[in-house]
Amino acid sequence: MNYSTFEIWTIILLLGIGTFLIRFSFLGILGGKDLPPWVLRHLRYTAVAVLPALVAPLVVWPQATGGEIDPARLSAAAVTLGVGYFTRNVLAAIVAGAGTLYLMLFLTG
Template sequence: MNAHVSDPTVWLVIVVLGIGTFLIRWSFLGALGSRDLPSWVMRMLRYTPVAVLPALVAPLVVWPAATGGQLDPARMAAAGVTVAVGLWSRSMIGAILAGAITLFAMLYMS
């Protein structure tokens, strides 16, 4: 199917999506940025990075595109080291660095 969309339609979609994205972000930053949020909201927001980072990384570890979706010992070892160092040191940067070093070392050795 070869559908042609006119240039004005493409630009209209880009502008509308840009405005929509701006309004979504402004609703949190502009409208609520100068107000104090309740303590229970602030407590829940602290867990956002802890929930988002594993959700982004887990598919790359379990079904890596580099191996055609097959489990890879190098990536599993790197994930294990990352979790272990994170639990031991309580440092996200340290855990990420340890996992990256493990991944590169395991890929280099194989």
């Protein structure tokens, strides 16, 4: 598709305005006010929800394998999840998952 310079700058400007309005809705409008306890309770789980959303596509459809399911990545994810659940230690989970990934990649070639 060929876009003219005017169309490209219009798209950039509109996306910039949209991004500003999204951020202003939280920072500008709610920035000086105390949030209700139930909102703060739900916001605590934002990072817990975002991290699996970022990692899951890399485990299930890794680009390194052309989108094919890879047993090495699935086993590393399972070990990471298990170690994290049982030890409640993020660093132990990361080290165990990375070790499992490299071991499985070495073993499977």
